[in-house]
Amino acid sequence: MKILIILPNWLGDAVMATPAIELLASYYPNAKFTFIGSYASIEAIKNHPLCEKAIVDETKKASSRVLATFKLARELGEFNLAISFRNHFYSSLLLRFTKTVICIAKKSWHSMFLLSHTPKISSNQHLAKQYAKLAMTDVESWDNTTPELKLYIEQEIFKKPxxxxxxxxxxxxxxxxxxxxxxxxxxxxxxxxxxxxxxxxxxxxxxxxxxxxxxxxxxxxxxxxxxxxxxxxxxxxxxxxxxxxxxxxxxxxxxxxxxxxxxxxxxxxxxxxxxxxxxxxxxxxxxxxxxxxxxxxxxxxxxxxxxxxxxxxxxxxxxxxxxx
CATH class of the missing domain: 3.40.50.2000 (Glycogen Phosphorylase B;)
Structure with a gap:
C-alpha cells in the first residue's frame, strides 16, 4: 500500500499530523509512506519506520512552479492513496499530477476542482483531530479516536534532570x-x-x-x-x-x-x-x-x-x- 503524504510546513503542525500518520499505519498494515514537505517537517518525520522516501519540496524555487510540480509528480509516480495536510493549491496540483485515484485534502476551491475526496472539516477542534479526520476520510471502520503524537527520533539521555x-x-x-x-x-x-x-x-x-x-x-x-x-x-x-x-x-x-x-x-x-x-x-x-x-x-x-x-x-x- 503506497501512500503519499504532503506534510504541513511548520514543525509543530507536522508533529501534530503524526497521530494521523499512525492511524494510516494501523488501518493499512502494509503501508509504505512517501513524505513531501518543508525541510523542518521532513527532518522531523523522515525517521518513521514505514518511510520509503522523504523529499523536501523545493518547487517554489523554480522559475515555473507548475512545471516543477508536474516534474516532481512524474518522478514520484502513482500511489494507492495520496493525502495533503496542506491546504494549498500546489499541494492539490501535485496530488492530481501523480494520477493517483484516491486523493484527499481539506475542502477548498482548488481541492474540490482537482481531487477525489475533499471533506469539510471544522477548524473548531484540535489540529491533531483535524488531521486525523482528514486521514481517515476513506476508512469507514475508524472509531473516531486520535492517538498520541509520535516521533521516531531517539531521545538524548542527560546525566542530571x-x-x-x-x-x-x-x-x-x-x-x-x-x-x-x-x-x-x-x-x-x-x-x-x-x-x-x-x-x-x-x-x-x-x-x-x-x-x-x-x-x-x-x-x-x-x-x-x-x-x-x-x-x-x-x-x-x-x-x-x-x-x-x-x-x-x-x-x-x-x-x-x-x-x-x-x-x-x-x-x-x-x-x-x-x-x-x-x-x-x-x-x-x-x-x-x-x-x-x-x-x-x-x-x-x-x-x-x-x-x-x-x-x-x-x-x-x-x-x-x-x-x-
Whole structure:
C-alpha cells in the first residue's frame, strides 16, 4: 500500500499530523509512506519506520512552479492513496499530477476542482483531530479516536534532570513571552535542574539575552544551544528534558510527543486548537482578554497585553503544580 503524504510546513503542525500518520499505519498494515514537505517537517518525520522516501519540496524555487510540480509528480509516480495536510493549491496540483485515484485534502476551491475526496472539516477542534479526520476520510471502520503524537527520533539521555527553555516562536513576535521572564523562571529552578536554552537560527539574540540574565543571577549550570542544533538534535535534546517551559511553538509539540512535563505560555493563538495534544503532564498559562486570540504575527494594537500581563510567578506556580 503506497501512500503519499504532503506534510504541513511548520514543525509543530507536522508533529501534530503524526497521530494521523499512525492511524494510516494501523488501518493499512502494509503501508509504505512517501513524505513531501518543508525541510523542518521532513527532518522531523523522515525517521518513521514505514518511510520509503522523504523529499523536501523545493518547487517554489523554480522559475515555473507548475512545471516543477508536474516534474516532481512524474518522478514520484502513482500511489494507492495520496493525502495533503496542506491546504494549498500546489499541494492539490501535485496530488492530481501523480494520477493517483484516491486523493484527499481539506475542502477548498482548488481541492474540490482537482481531487477525489475533499471533506469539510471544522477548524473548531484540535489540529491533531483535524488531521486525523482528514486521514481517515476513506476508512469507514475508524472509531473516531486520535492517538498520541509520535516521533521516531531517539531521545538524548542527560546525566542530571534538565529544564528546557524555549523562548522562540517562528510564526511571529506576538507569540513570544519575554527573555528576562524566562530567565527568572529558569533561575528559580536552577538548583534542581540543569538548564538548556533552545532556539532556532533567528532566535539566537533572544537566547543570548536569557543567558545574560542567568549570568546576572549567578546561575552557571546552563547550556545555550540556540542556533546550534539540527532538527534531529533539537528533538532528541527536548525529548531528554525532565521539564520544558515554552511559548506556543514547534518545540512545544516535540515535547508533547515525548510526554515531557511542560508549561506552555499562550497569548494570541487558540489554545484549544494548538495546545499540547494528549500530554499527560502539561499546563497552559494564559490570560482571557477581549482581543485574544487575535492570531496575528505581531500585536495589532501595539500593547501585547496577552503576553505582557503574564508574570514569571504565574509560570513558576504552574511548574510547581506539575509536581516535577
Amino acid at each position: 534538565t529544564l528546557g527553555i524555549n523562548a522562540g516562536a517562528t510564526y511571529g513576535s506576538a507569540k513570544r513571552w519575554y527573555p528576562e521572564r524566562f530567565a527568572e523562571v529558569a533561575s528559580e529552578f536552577s538548583n534542581k535542574f540543569d538548564i538548556i536554552i533552545f532556539g532556532g537560527p533567528n532566535e539566537v539574540e533572544m537566547a543570548n539575552e536569557i543567558e545574560q540574565n542567568l549570568k546576572a543571577s549567578q546561575v552557571r549550570n546552563y547550556l545555550n544551544l540556540a542556533g546550534k542544533t539540527t532538527i534531529k538534535e533539537l528533538c532528541a535534546n527536548i525529548a531528554g528534558c525532565s521539564l520544558f517551559i515554552t511559548n506556543d511553538s514547534g518545540p512545544m509539540h516535540v515535547a508533547a510527543a515525548y510526554q515531557v512535563p511542560t508549561v506552555s505560555i499562550f497569548g494570541p493563538t487558540k489554545h484549544k486548537e494548538t495546545s499540547q495534544w494528549m500530554n499527560k503532564k502539561s499546563k497552559i498559562v494564559r490570560h482571557e482578554l477581549d482581543c485574544a486570540p487575535c492570531m496575528k504575527r505581531e500585536c495589532p494594537l501595539g500593547h501585547h497585553d496577552c503576553m505582557k500581563g503574564i508574570t514569571a510567578s504565574e509560570v513558576i506556580e504552574a511548574v510547581k503544580k506539575l509536581g516535577t
